Amino acid sequence: MRYLLTTLGAAASTAALLLTTTGSAQAAAPAAQHVGPAALYAPSALVLTLGHGDEAATATVERAVTLSCTPAPAGSHPSPESACQELAAVGGQFGLLSRTSDSPCTRQWDPVTITANGVWKGKQVGWSATYGNACEMTASLTEGGSVFAF
Structure with a gap:
């Protein structure tokens, strides 16, 4: 398996692009921040x-x-x-x-x-x-x- 890690612009520290052997791409997202009740x-x-x-x-x-x-x-x-x-x-x-x-x-x-x-x-x-x-x-x-x- 080959994995290619590429950083993306301003989100270099948090986003990565993972290529699998089948050619499909998945974004590795940072852990979601909890949004409190104020947004409800x-x-x-x-x-x-x-x-x-x-x-x-x-x-x-x-x-x-x-x-x-x-x-x-x-x-x-x-x-x-x-x-x-x-x-x-x-x-x-x-x-x-x-x-x-x-x-x-x-x-x-x-x-x-x-x-x-x-x-x-x-x-x-x-x-x-x-x-x-x-x-x-x-x-x-x-x-x-x-x-x-x-």
Whole structure:
């Protein structure tokens, strides 16, 4: 039997070509590296903020939390489990968390801006909403909602 060992370009230290007497070729591959559970799911990790100002770029952030929903609810959010459930119910579409409200709020202009930035199920998220004041924000977000309750 004849064996011919040839190195292949950049993989010289790990790949070899083995020729058998029948003329067929087989690649001698290095031992496969173990890929951990991180490769088994699309990530969901967000930074949620609440601040004063009439647009996200210039608002003064007063509170910020992290929220990770995959593989398990976690982060500095006070209720990560319920926040992740709410987001899952709307498919990660933050705009669907708000509703039209008839709650009485003053007409005081003290804008509050909330933001969500990061990744939801592997897709980039960059969302913000501005409300006239904190009362309008609270009244507009889904009743009992916990995503922006921090």
